[in-house]
Amino acid sequence: MNSVMKYILVVVVSALVITSGIVLYSIYKQSPSGDLNYISVVYQNGTKQMINLNNSNSYLIRPDNYNGSTYSFSTPVVKIVSLAPSITSTLYGIGAYDKVVGLDPYSTYPPNSTLPIVTSNSGFDISLEEIANISPQLVISPGLGYYPANEENSIVNTLHIPFIVMNPENVQQIENQTLELAQITGTTGNATLINAWMQSNLQNFSQHLVNISKELNVFYYLSTPGDWTAGNGTFINEFFTLAHLHNIAANESGYYVDSGENITVGEPQIILLDQYVNYSSITVPPFKSTPAVKQNRVYTIFNDNFFNEPDFRVIYAIGWLISKAYPENFNLSDISQYPISLQYPPDYNM
Known part of the structure; x- marks a missing residue:
């Protein structure tokens, strides 16, 4: 099952749930007002890189009581959980797969992965226990409303792990997503190529x-x-x-x-x-x-x-x-x- 097929299934299930009088989380996951479009990362040599996530229609979920306009990583990002096949593929394609420590169940490229799956309920929920066990520096999710907002917020505000939602909507934004992931992982030269x-x-x-x-x-x-x-x-x-x-x-x-x-x-x-x-x-x-x-x-x-x-x-x-x-x-x-x-x-x- 790919992301669009999962999206369709979510739409169908949501329609059934809504008609039953039960409120389900939003299907379309758009950047809420106040979330962060700018992050700053630091590399092994001590240099810093400012990244505008808005270029790929993406954002970092603002932690509670965080008043800054830019979220800064104090150490190089070397442990990432990918909750989207497109993110996993891109990290592999730019040569940063060694920084991936956990996956969603639908990531099939590269094949034969032995990385732990960090979701439950057939991929519809995030396993907070698995995330806590892995203790990544960053979790990255797709932007089609795959996961309940309360689970995303628990990662941010209970586990205190930064959470980025990436939602490119066209080829230009795909290129920007590639560059942003490379900037996060220190592989910008590969993204340029x-x-x-x-x-x-x-x-x-x-x-x-x-x-x-x-x-x-x-x-x-x-x-x-x-x-x-x-x-x-x-x-x-x-x-x-x-x-x-x-x-x-x-x-x-x-x-x-x-x-x-x-x-x-x-x-x-x-x-x-x-x-x-x-x-x-x-x-x-x-x-x-x-x-x-x-x-x-x-x-x-x-x-x-x-x-x-x-x-x-x-x-x-x-x-x-x-x-x-x-x-x-x-x-x-x-x-x-x-x-x-x-x-x-x-x-x-x-």
Whole structure:
């Protein structure tokens, strides 16, 4: 289960709970007023680095009775708990995985991790006991409201461990997140190389698509039951834009259940199936009469973590989309080599 699938499950459960008269914590986790966008870290050589988390749409939860405008770490950050697959992947990609001491259960890259899992209840709750046992200097969480606010606040105000919520919403903010995590861990040089690699490939995509005048219509079948899809304001919608595709579900925002009208009216020429959606789902109306089904242009994405997790590996997701939509213009081999040497390269498990 990736972050978006977990988000969908949280939405469904929340709807059931709310209709039962029970209040559940917020689905969308936005920066509360008063939380901190600036942190200061110190490196082994004694130099300090100021970091503006706002550049990646992120923040540090303000501890009770903390009146400063910047949270300062007095010692180098060498023990981090990652509660998001995208954070784990980025820390590995920038060469800072040796500083990770605990994970959420959905972090699969790098594979074969032996690090302790610090969540419970199938990943829906943070185990405060595990966090206390590990005693990290920093906990980093995604920003989709995965974890109850009381658990986050207990980490901050009972265990006195800093807690950052990272919530990048587009490719530029993903690059900023990469840089910020590198600044925290002292691997800024690697982040600079990675962001340059991302920009170079995005420019390469654009050059390969420059002669395509009309976008193809696309529908992303994200999950069942119900025809869950991704609308405006989602990562996948930005990927479609960068891949010169028109998302027929972009007339609504966020992740939602499509009524079928978009599919009938939009006539998708390409349908993307999440890896957990069975092909039989599109052999019935309104899908079976679409140009995508008639022309056999239905593709199952290779690994939804590449599409739904906000980290540098989205370059492979966008490249794959272009290679499927416009195979005469682009091939996956056109993506340049990742600039950092890793035991498991970022295209692992594609």
